[in-house]
Amino acid sequence: MNVSEFKKNGHMIIDWIANYFENIEKYPVKSKSSPGEVISKLPARAPEKAEKFEKIFGDFEKIIMPGITHWQSPSFFAYFPANNSFASILGELLASALGAQCMSWATSPAAAELEEAVMKQLAKIIGLPESFCGVIEDTASTSTLCAALSAREKYSDYAINSEGFGPENKFTAYCSGQAHSSIEKAVKIAGIGKNRLRLIGCDKNYAMIPSEFESAVKKDIKAGYRPVFAVAAIGTTGSTAIDPLREIGKICKKYKIWLHVDAAYAGSALVLPEMRYMIDGIEYADSFVFNPHKWLFTNFDCSAYFVRDKGALIKTFEILPEYLKTSEKSAVNNYRDWGIQLGRRFRSLKLWFVLRSFGVSGLRRIIKKHIELAQYFAEMLAAEKGFEIMAPHPLSVVCFRYKPHKNLSREKTDAFNADLLEKLNSSGKLYLSHTRLCGDFVIRMAIGQTGTEKKHVKSALNMIINTAKNMSK
Amino acid sequence: MNVSEFKKNGHMIIDWIANYFENIEKYPVKSKSSPGEVISKLPARAPEKAEKFEKIFGDFEKIIMPGITHWQSPSFFAYFPANNSFASILGELLASALGAQCMSWATSPAAAELEEAVMKQLAKIIGLPESFCGVIEDTASTSTLCAALSAREKYSDYAINSEGFGPENKFTAYCSGQAHSSIEKAVKIAGIGKNRLRLIGCDKNYAMIPSEFESAVKKDIKAGYRPVFAVAAIGTTGSTAIDPLREIGKICKKYKIWLHVDAAYAGSALVLPEMRYMIDGIEYADSFVFNPHKWLFTNFDCSAYFVRDKGALIKTFEILPEYLKTSEKSAVNNYRDWGIQLGRRFRSLKLWFVLRSFGVSGLRRIIKKHIELAQYFAEMLAAEKGFEIMAPHPLSVVCFRYKPHKNLSREKTDAFNADLLEKLNSSGKLYLSHTRLCGDFVIRMAIGQTGTEKKHVKSALNMIINTAKNMSK
Numbered sequence: 009m010n011v012s013e014f015k016k017n018g019h020m021i022i023d024w025i026a027n028y029f030e031n032i033e034k035y036p037v038k039s040k041s042s043p044g045e046v047i048s049k050l051p052a053r054a055p056e057k058a059e060k061f062e063k064i065f066g067d068f069e070k071i072i073m074p075g076i077t078h079w080q081s082p083s084f085f086a087y088f089p090a091n092n093s094f095a096s097i098l099g100e101l102l103a104s105a106l107g108a109q110c111m112s113w114a115t116s117p118a119a120a121e122l123e124e125a126v127m128k129q130l131a132k133i134i135g136l137p138e139s140f141c142g143v144i145e146d147t148a149s150t151s152t153l154c155a156a157l158s159a160r161e162k163y164s165d166y167a168i169n170s171e172g173f174g175p176e177n178k179f180t181a182y183c184s185g186q187a188h189s190s191i192e193k194a195v196k197i198a199g200i201g202k203n204r205l206r207l208i209g210c211d212k213n214y215a216m217i218p219s220e221f222e223s224a225v226k227k228d229i230k231a232g233y234r235p236v237f238a239v240a241a242i243g244t245t246g247s248t249a250i251d252p253l254r255e256i257g258k259i260c261k262k263y264k265i266w267l268h269v270d271a272a273y274a275g276s277a278l279v280l281p282e283m284r285y286m287i288d289g290i291e292y293a294d295s296f297v298f299n300p301h302k303w304l305f306t307n308f309d310c311s312a313y314f315v316r317d318k319g320a321l322i323k324t325f326e327i328l329p330e331y332l333k334t335s336e337k338s339a340v341n342n343y344r345d346w347g348i349q350l351g352r353r354f355r356s357l358k359l360w361f362v363l364r365s366f367g368v369s370g371l372r373r374i375i376k377k378h379i380e381l382a383q384y385f386a387e388m389l390a391a392e393k394g395f396e397i398m399a400p401h402p403l404s405v406v407c408f409r410y411k412p413h414k415n416l417s418r419e420k421t422d423a424f425n426a427d428l429l430e431k432l433n434s435s436g437k438l439y440l441s442h443t444r445l446c447g448d449f450v451i452r453m454a455i456g457q458t459g460t461e462k463k464h465v466k467s468a469l470n471m472i473i474n475t476a477k478n479m480s481k
Numbered sequence: 482m483n484v485s486e487f488k489k490n491g492h493m494i495i496d497w498i499a500n501y502f503e504n505i506e507k508y509p510v511k512s513k514s515s516p517g518e519v520i521s522k523l524p525a526r527a528p529e530k531a532e533k534f535e536k537i538f539g540d541f542e543k544i545i546m547p548g549i550t551h552w553q554s555p556s557f558f559a560y561f562p563a564n565n566s567f568a569s570i571l572g573e574l575l576a577s578a579l580g581a582q583c584m585s586w587a588t589s590p591a592a593a594e595l596e597e598a599v600m601k602q603l604a605k606i607i608g609l610p611e612s613f614c615g616v617i618e619d620t621a622s623t624s625t626l627c628a629a630l631s632a633r634e635k636y637s638d639y640a641i642n643s644e645g646f647g648p649e650n651k652f653t654a655y656c657s658g659q660a661h662s663s664i665e666k667a668v669k670i671a672g673i674g675k676n677r678l679r680l681i682g683c684d685k686n687y688a689m690i691p692s693e694f695e696s697a698v699k700k701d702i703k704a705g706y707r708p709v710f711a712v713a714a715i716g717t718t719g720s721t722a723i724d725p726l727r728e729i730g731k732i733c734k735k736y737k738i739w740l741h742v743d744a745a746y747a748g749s750a751l752v753l754p755e756m757r758y759m760i761d762g763i764e765y766a767d768s769f770v771f772n773p774h775k776w777l778f779t780n781f782d783c784s785a786y787f788v789r790d791k792g793a794l795i796k797t798f799e800i801l802p803e804y805l806k807t808s809e810k811s812a813v814n815n816y817r818d819w820g821i822q823l824g825r826r827f828r829s830l831k832l833w834f835v836l837r838s839f840g841v842s843g844l845r846r847i848i849k850k851h852i853e854l855a856q857y858f859a860e861m862l863a864a865e866k867g868f869e870i871m872a873p874h875p876l877s878v879v880c881f882r883y884k885p886h887k888n889l890s891r892e893k894t895d896a897f898n899a900d901l902l903e904k905l906n907s908s909g910k911l912y913l914s915h916t917r918l919c920g921d922f923v924i925r926m927a928i929g930q931t932g933t934e935k936k937h938v939k940s941a942l943n944m945i946i947n948t949a950k951n952m953s954k
Binding site: 057 | 526529547548568571587601626645661915
């Protein structure tokens with residue numbers, strides 16, 4: 009493809025994307041593709057000769073598009089959102105064209121300095137303490153792993169990095185039973201072991217009970233363990249429960265435990281000053297993660313990881329072989345030492361475009377609207393006979409179920425709701441997901457797509473109510 | 482930004498990118514920006530009100546562009562390439578617009594199945610055994626970490642994941658002293674410890690000496706260690722040395738050691754059948770990584786990670802909380818369990834566009850040209866008095882230095898070449914990097930940008946020769 013073909017094809021794709029967003033509601037939200045359907049249409053071998061872009065793009069439309077689940081649909085209510093925006097798409101486009109590999113300051117000074125500036129701006133927008141330093145990681149899984157590794161290293165005096173685990177490193181970690189699976193994954197990867205991750209009990213709101221946390225810590229210390237890592241969830245994945253950060257923080261301080269705050273989804277809501285009660289006690293945190301690629305209009309991937317002590321982070325990851333040495337005379341940030349990967353994309357560009365293109369007031373307006381839509385959804389559903397709201401909904405996710413008859417057994421109620429979910433999703437009109445709360449199967453309605461308006465929520469409401477009632481007839 | 486503004490701005494950016502590539506040689510390859518120069522022009526706070534895209538883009542051009550190092554310049558000869566192509570940029574653009582989060586098959590069936598198909602095609606193109614399964618990771622750092630963790634888990638019978646390291650897990654790892662720093666990083670993160678990574682001696686070609694590897698393994702076993710992980714480098718970062726895979730593989734088989742092959746850069750050269758001698762013995766490998774985002778025209782990030790036993794990989798990373806359960810009745814690939822991150826971009830799309838847009842013959846032609854250009858460069862430079870070629874150059878990287886006088890001390894020769902490098906790079910006309918080989922400071926000329934032609938190499942040659950000779954006058 010030469011430059012003039014690129015121009016032609018590029019313009020075509022820009023128009024295609026515009027058209028896609030204008031018509032996104034016509035696609036089934038969840039792909040109706042069956043396992044094996046897409047791959048059966050793809051050849052076993054790449055072509056020997058170059059193919060024309062028209063042909064490739066034609067196959068993209070014919071073969072790939074029917075297998076796409078439309079995460080940007082305004083009726084995508086599954087999981088957590090991974091929303092995007094036109095500003096973000098254009099930022100990513102420029103970054104991929106420049107193709108700068110941003111491992112070191114020298115390999116692209118503007119990328120390093122824009123990242124520093126944008127992360128400072130972002131910290132201010134969400135009300136983090138001035139002392140926090142930020143870096144862009146790919147996902148919250150990675151950010152949380154960075155936190156677990158920093159905890160492991162800090163409390164082994166960086167000896168595990170050099171010597172490996174010794175018999176004295178009997179570490180334990182803590183989170184609530186509602187916290188995200190990435191914490192278990194991080195604890196496994198870090199070599200602590202998932203059986204040394206204590207799942208602390210929750211109150212009726214699915215938030216961690218601090219006294220049970222402290223009891224677990226005490227018990228472990230008595231048994232010869234060294235508690236090193238705790239995660240407070242601000243917005244759990246199941247029901248967006250908010251762990252009591254200040255109380256957890258005091259316990260962490262008392263026992264010298266690294267406190268990581270996982271606000272992967274809910275962090276975006278901190279743009280609203282009235283939501284900052286969620287991070288009351290943030291001064292106790294050692295690290296904090298939230299994903300602008302979830303609910304802040306920045307296309308995946310972009311995870312904002314903040315630490316109180318960047319020295320501990322860098323000391324955990326720093327490596328300087330000869331071939332990476334550069335010659336700056338003054339201090340610069342080499343972000344390769346702030347995480348796992350050496351190579352890094354120029355991710356700050358899209359985030360900068362988003363912050364400026366929406367403005368802080370614009371971010372606040374849409375996030376506020378999403379939260380209000382969730383409250384409206386919960387209120388309307390609660391008023392319908394048979395529907396139960398299963399957890400508090402301080403943010404934009406509502407957990408509910410339908411109980412056709414008061415005395416239906418748990419098993420049958422679960423099965424009914426699993427069927428209801430399957431029926432709703434297979435309609436293609438909307439996409440919801442599920443979790444279990446206290447063992448009960450519940451449906452999650454997660455509002456947060458950039459284009460979601462009241463009409464989409466109303467239409468989802470109607471469909472949920474009608475489908476449930478028809479099924480129970 | 483509404484849809485019509487997106488169209489307008491999108492077309493503008495496509496034209497800007499076309500123009501950028503047409504004029505890329507006019508920019509200084511290495512940014513002339515000083516530390517702090519970019520950030521001093523950026524405000525401390527994000528704007529309260531939305532800003533017009535014209536204004537944002539204007540700042541991108543004024544503030545950001547002067548701080549960009551132009552990795553896509555045909556005169557970028559530093560590090561390893563991280564090249565891209567128009568097909569790849571358009572694939573990334575579509576993927577970022579669709580914004581599909583590809584953690585599970587169900588969250589985008591086409592993304593999962595295209596990844597499976599493209600990785601099979603890629604394995605064929607580079608001559609990997611049919612039995613290897615592939616997955617796209619972000620970087621070779623991550624792929625190598627996945628390998629180290631799989632080794633740790635396989636040889637602890639998956640006990641470290643669950644119980645953490647025990648006193649019985651006295652593991653050791655192996656690579657040559659020339660292998661990449663990401664191996665040390667992986668061994669640290671995995672909790673093995675860098676002092677248990679044995680750096681094996683190299684021969685005069687900077688390739689690992691297998692007998693020294695076996696001696697180290699025997700010594701460790703005698704000392705009560707359990708060797709679990711070895712890395713053979715196919716194309717070291719310093720000088721693109723090729724470790725003898727078959728001999729290393731036999732030793733790994735004998736002692737039951739996980740053998741990981743790091744071909745991050747050189748793997749792309751395997752599209753040429755005549756280069757496959759490099760992976761003679763690949764049947765011994767447990768895992769293999771190469772980065773299409775380095776030398777295969779696919780924009781960063783896209784690391785191709787292949788394993789012989791996908792069961793071991795999945796068993797290392799699998800986690801299935803309730804909220805991630807999906808309802809497919811038949812077997813599908815949920816790639817979230819093939820690596821560290823839960824969230825995943827739709828990376829296979831750009832790779833598919835590249836394979837089809839270039840065709841296998843097109844990939845071969847350009848890779849072959851780059852290798853020939855490197856041989857030409859080495860030959861011409863070797864013919865110049867004072868220049869020394871410092872290592873074999875089987876691929877597209879040439880290590881050299883200039884020795885103004887025969888009897889100049891090592892320190893002065895090193896200092897001269899460091900000055901020479903600084904002078905060349907600060908010209909803005911080209912960008913080279915360095916390493917040390919046997920302690921000597923050497924300059925690396927890495928050829929591999931999509932647009933690099935003979936004229937760029939000739940012009941670099943002239944500049945290197947003239948600058949060195951002028952400096953020594």
